[in-house]
Amino acid sequence: MPDISPDPATGWPEARPTACLVLADGTVIEGEGIGAITTSTGEVCFNTAMTGYQEVLTDPSYAGQIITFxxxxxxxxxxxxxxVETVSPAQGSGVAGCVLRAPIGEASNWRATRRLDEWLKARGIAGITGVDTRALTNRIREKGMMNAVLVHDPAGNFDYEALKRQAAALPSMSGLDLVPGVTAAQRYDWSGTTWRLGSGYGQQEGGEYHIVAVDYGIKSNILRLLAEEGCRVTVLPASASAEEVMALQPDGIFLSNGPGDPAATGAYAVPNIRKLIDxxxxxxxxxxxxxxxxxxLxxxxxxxxxxxxxANHPVKDHTTGKVEIVSMNHGFAVERDSLPxxxxxxxxxxxxGSNAGIRLKGKPIFSVQYHPEASPGPQDSHYLFERFMENVRQAKKAQASKAAVGA
Incomplete structure (x- = not known):
């Protein structure tokens, strides 16, 4: 198989590579190791965001994937x-590794507390730099996302034949339920609001409405935006039953982002979602x-x-005719022709042209394929939280009217 590592004459990587990425098709890519000194495996994808790499690397939806920037x-x-988008700053990242073009330089930002490679090492994430990421991205576009083994070894000892066999034997993302590795271990309450210059993150005191969020790999900024809308937020693990959700008397229910095959996680989650719909x-x-x-549905x-x-994907909202630029991170999609x-x-x-949003006619139930909290990314989609809250307010008003008539 062809070697798409850069020419050593460019200076990337050093003469003796300290990291390698071995794809399932046998392709070997050499470079310079960064972050954790370890071996990791995952599905290789590419991310086109120009900023927000720290949020990307802590997005639980990337569990089991190696990100090529x-x-x-x-x-x-x-x-x-x-x-950091994992709820607990100390929580490990689900991402399996990262692939970069240029070496990591000194941090140049007033908010920085350390270099990215030091941060990667602290979080146990291995990476490789000096890679022709354009060539790797083209390979993914032509052949699809494939599995790989990423090794960071300062001594440069790589058994490529063994690594090729290991990469080829890795299971497909299809059929994998990765949610248990990223969901909350137990119920918890959330009150933090969004970040502001000069004051940092705020706190929501009280809250008129109660939202229960089912955590399939939830991001912190989702919870912040719900709290920002004046909500009391309770987070439940992905395994929570519909009865456990409804026992909390929610005014609204949020179904979060997460990794893996929806059909695999849906084996236990979908029956509960059907009950919640009812x-x-x-x-x-x-x-x-x-x-x-x-x-x-x-x-x-x-x-x-x-x-x-x-963080630069255009999506059209058919309900308004407007186009928004959104943040996306998904390897599966809803098939529109299958919808009832x-x-x-x-x-x-x-x-x-793939599906990016649905709603159930006649009921206050809707969803989108992308990440409307956009960490990282634009804020075009924040209106969806307002749309959700309008549904909550209308439902509460209808409930109050029904109760008044009954009285």
Missing amino acids: TFPHIGNVGANEED TGTPIFGICLGHQMLGLA GGNTAKMHQGHHG PDVEETHVSLFD
């Missing part, structure tokens, strides 16, 4: 303790939550060729 200069603003409680789902809501999901990973007549497609990707 297409932007060449990653690490130039360093790392800090605030831009209650008539407003529901808002994103990413994996969107896919499993689609399954619960009678649709199907399928593995994508290269997936959508980036009572489910309306609300959003569509303008990159490839």
Whole structure:
């Protein structure tokens, strides 16, 4: 197989490589190791975001994946303790590794507390620099996302034949339930709000509405935006039953993002989502939550060729006619032709025409394929939290009117 490592004459990597990425098709890529000194495995994808690499590397939806950043200069603003999307700052990242073009330089940002490579090492994430990421991205676009083994060894001792066999034997992402590795261990309450210059993150005192979020790999900024809308937020593990959710008397239910195959996680999650739908409680789902809501409503999901990973994806909202730029991270998608007549497609990707949003006609239940909290990314989609809260307010008003009539 061809070697798509850069020419050593460029200076990337050093004469003796300290890291390698071995793809399942036998391709060997050499470079300079960064971060944790370890061997990791995962599905290789590419991310087109130009900023927000720290949020990307702590997004639980990337569990089991090795991220190739297409932007060449990653690490130039360093790392800090605030831009972390796993709920607990001490929580390990689900990402299996990262692939970069240029070596990591000194941090150049007033918020930085350390270099990115030091941060990667502290979080146990291995990486490789000096890679022709354009060539690797083209390979993924042509052949699809494939498994790989990433090794960081300062001594440069690599058994390539053994690594090729290991990469080829790795299981496909199809059929994998990766949610147990990233979901909350137990119920907890959330009150933190969004970050502001000069004051950092705030706190929501009280809250008029109670939202229960089912955690399939939830990101911190989702919870912050819910709290920002004036909500009391309770987070439950992915294994929570519909009865456990409804016992908390939620005004609204949020189905979070997460990694892996929605059909695999849906084996236990979808029956509960169906019961929640039947209650008539407003529901808002994103990413994996969107896919499993689609399954619960009678649709199907399928593995994508290269997936959508980036903070610059155009999506059209059919309900308003507007186009928004969104943050996406998914390797599976809802198949629009499988949706029943009572489910309306609300959003569509303008990159490839794939489904990006649905709603159940006649009920306050909707979902989108992308990450509307956009950490990293643009804030075009924050309106969806307002749309969700309007559903919650209307449902509460209808409930109060019904109670008054009954009295």
